[in-house]
Amino acid sequence: MDLLNAVLQGLLLGGLYALFATGLSIMFGVMRIVNLAHGDLAVVASFLALALVTNTFLPLWAVVLVAIPIFSVLGYALQRTLIQRSLGAGPLATLLVTFGLSIVLQNVLLESFSADTRTLEAGSFATSAIELNDTISLSYIGLFGLVAAVVTIVAIQLFVSRTRTGRMMRAASDDPETASVVGASPAHIYGIATAIAFATVALAGLIFSMRSSFDPSIGPSRLLFAFEAVVIGGLGSLWGTLLGGLALGLTQSVVSHYDPASAVLAGHLVFLAVLAFRPQGLIPARAV
Amino acid sequence: MSGVVVRRSARSSRFGAAGLIAVAAVLALLPFVAYESVTSSLVTLFVLVTIASMWNLLAGFGGLVSIGQQAFIGVGAYTVIYLADHGVSPFVAIPLAALTAAVLAVPTSLLAFRLRGDYFAVGMWVIAEVYRLLLSRVDALGGASGRSLEGMAGMDQTLRAAATYWAALAVTVVAVLGCYWLLRGRVGLALTAVRDDEIAARAAGVDVTRAKRIVFLASAAGCGAAGGVLVIDALSVQPNAIFSVQWSAYMIFIVVIGGIGYLEGPILGAIVFFALQELLSDAGTWYLIVLGLIAMASALFMPRGLWGQVIDRTGMRLFPVGYHLERHVGTGRA
Numbered sequence: 001m002d003l004l005n006a007v008l009q010g011l012l013l014g015g016l017y018a019l020f021a022t023g024l025s026i027m028f029g030v031m032r033i034v035n036l037a038h039g040d041l042a043v044v045a046s047f048l049a050l051a052l053v054t055n056t057f058l059p060l061w062a063v064v065l066v067a068i069p070i071f072s073v074l075g076y077a078l079q080r081t082l083i084q085r086s087l088g089a090g091p092l093a094t095l096l097v098t099f100g101l102s103i104v105l106q107n108v109l110l111e112s113f114s115a116d117t118r119t120l121e122a123g124s125f126a127t128s129a130i131e132l133n134d135t136i137s138l139s140y141i142g143l144f145g146l147v148a149a150v151v152t153i154v155a156i157q158l159f160v161s162r163t164r165t166g167r168m169m170r171a172a173s174d175d176p177e178t179a180s181v182v183g184a185s186p187a188h189i190y191g192i193a194t195a196i197a198f199a200t201v202a203l204a205g206l207i208f209s210m211r212s213s214f215d216p217s218i219g220p221s222r223l224l225f226a227f228e229a230v231v232i233g234g235l236g237s238l239w240g241t242l243l244g245g246l247a248l249g250l251t252q253s254v255v256s257h258y259d260p261a262s263a264v265l266a267g268h269l270v271f272l273a274v275l276a277f278r279p280q281g282l283i284p285a286r287a288v
Numbered sequence: 289m290s291g292v293v294v295r296r297s298a299r300s301s302r303f304g305a306a307g308l309i310a311v312a313a314v315l316a317l318l319p320f321v322a323y324e325s326v327t328s329s330l331v332t333l334f335v336l337v338t339i340a341s342m343w344n345l346l347a348g349f350g351g352l353v354s355i356g357q358q359a360f361i362g363v364g365a366y367t368v369i370y371l372a373d374h375g376v377s378p379f380v381a382i383p384l385a386a387l388t389a390a391v392l393a394v395p396t397s398l399l400a401f402r403l404r405g406d407y408f409a410v411g412m413w414v415i416a417e418v419y420r421l422l423l424s425r426v427d428a429l430g431g432a433s434g435r436s437l438e439g440m441a442g443m444d445q446t447l448r449a450a451a452t453y454w455a456a457l458a459v460t461v462v463a464v465l466g467c468y469w470l471l472r473g474r475v476g477l478a479l480t481a482v483r484d485d486e487i488a489a490r491a492a493g494v495d496v497t498r499a500k501r502i503v504f505l506a507s508a509a510g511c512g513a514a515g516g517v518l519v520i521d522a523l524s525v526q527p528n529a530i531f532s533v534q535w536s537a538y539m540i541f542i543v544v545i546g547g548i549g550y551l552e553g554p555i556l557g558a559i560v561f562f563a564l565q566e567l568l569s570d571a572g573t574w575y576l577i578v579l580g581l582i583a584m585a586s587a588l589f590m591p592r593g594l595w596g597q598v599i600d601r602t603g604m605r606l607f608p609v610g611y612h613l614e615r616h617v618g619t620g621r622a
Contacts, residue, residue, distance in 0.1 A: 034406035036355070085588055093587045095353050095406055096544055100584035103537055107573040107580070220533060224417065227410045231403070265421040268414055272399055275411070279402040 014249020389512025
């Protein structure tokens with residue numbers, strides 16, 4: 001029964017990993033880049049929420065509704081300024097620029113909020129759970145993460161297949177030059193893709209901070225989890241990313257049930273096993 | 289009649305290798321005349337030059353951007369700790385640390401080379417974390433809290449400082465000259481072809497993967513030796529520190545600022561980085577913020593780094609790995 005609980009908790013955690021990895025997956029799918037500041041941006045979202053909750057009278061749900069559009073605008077602006085410029089500055093530039101951004105964000109957070117570990121007071125929503133029996137209880141926040149991941153991925157899939165902008169996004173991903181000939185502006189399309197990615201990062205970062213404590217230095221380890229989810233699932237496939245996130249969460253949770261100290265290592269080893277035996281990932285496809 | 293002669297070296301580059309050896313010879317005499325504080329901070333500079341040169345070899349010439357080279361720094365450091373436990377002098381253990389890192393780089397490359405571009409970079413980071421987590425579990429090597437280096441207790445403090453300095457200097461000179469030697473040979477030619485057009489290079493029979501793997505192994509060996517120097521300098525090892533991604537940050541910042549793809553770049557970059565570090569040592573986190581901003585600006589606006597600027601202004605090449613045309617008037621040679 002305890003093991004069943006570990007499996008269910010793993011799926012909830014995996015849903016959150018998948019939601020968080022969606023942004024990384026989109027940016028790679030559309031622009032072929034890995035944003036190394038991905039993890040730190042989620043931590044920025046956590047601290048933004050912390051600052052808003054402590055300094056204003058906004059309730060947490062309102063903070064979530066404020067933070068997501070702020071991050072979308074930030075994403076669009078960052079793409080049009082830094083990232084778009086780095087796309088033209090040689091193959092290494094995007095990695096170097098986003099890595100530099102990661103270091104800058106971490107240290108700005110450290111300077112502004114100190115290295116202390118923080119928690120976000122999420123009230124009854126964070127502590128309530130559905131009690132299935134004596135040993136198994138599913139927290140609302142955990143369920144919210146998994147549902148948010150599925151809803152987000154369905155919404156993005158509908159967006160890229162049903163809307164004009166979404167179709168242009170696929171076109172710009174396949175061939176930016178030809179796409180611009182038929183009227184798509186790659187820079188604008190890339191900006192929208194980054195805005196969507198940043199919105200999911202903000203949502204995932206906020207759910208992370210309601211689930212567990214955070215500090216300025218945890219961004220990179222979260223980046224690695226998102227990265228692993230994307231690779232395990234298969235590059236360029238959002239459903240693959242969902243599956244990859246679930247696989248990673250499940251592995252960490254089940255191993256943690258037996259030996260908590262080995263959970264992260266086990267996740268890394270699953271990632272290496274996928275590289276060794278199934279490098280195309282679980283669902284090799286190209287979605288966005 | 290005028291002709292064109294294809295040469296590898298210009299006047300400045302005849303100075304290059306000879307100059308490096310002369311500078312190294314002068315630096316080697318330093319422990320006899322300078323204070324220990326000077327030589328001790330130069331050990332840090334030498335380690336920075338070494339690891340940055342290794343990163344430059346990998347990224348600037350092999351096209352393999354890695355954020356996980358700390359894997360090999362840590363492996364090298366732990367090799368020295370392990371061998372010292374078994375009676376090997378830590379100084380003798382440094383080349384063995386390089387060897388161990390190169391050997392472990394073979395299976396590492398088999399996994400990591402399945403990822404390309406940006407994904408290779410982050411995949412290497414995951415692999416470095418795996419090395420850290422695995423070594424943190426070995427109780428004999430101090431587990432997660434690390435431990436101190438054996439076999440140095442009986443050594444005189446002044447002699448130990450001087451020997452550490454010489455070891456660091458030797459590793460740096462071998463690393464820089466090793467890159468120079470490697471890139472002037474077949475591997476360098478293959479990598480240049482790959483950089484210009486990978487598909488055409490493959491079609492022309494260049495074994496791209498082999499060339500990249502050689503560079504990867506060489507880079508691992510250099511980082512392993514640097515890790516050995518670090519542990520001898522610090523006399524202890526701590527897994528979270530030796531496997532910290534901070535090392536990759538340093539390598540990347542140094543190479544980007546100094547000039548990626550030039551052997552001179554990491555040397556110049558390390559000196560600038562080291563000077564900034566000494567200058568801003570009181571500024572704490574602001575130092576890293578400033579450094580990150582400089583690196584971002586450098587990647588965007590000065591992609592060839594400081595050494596690229598030097599070349600544009602003077603045409604000087606100390607360690608040329610390409611070829612160079614000289615116009616000869618009236619010599620009659622073509």
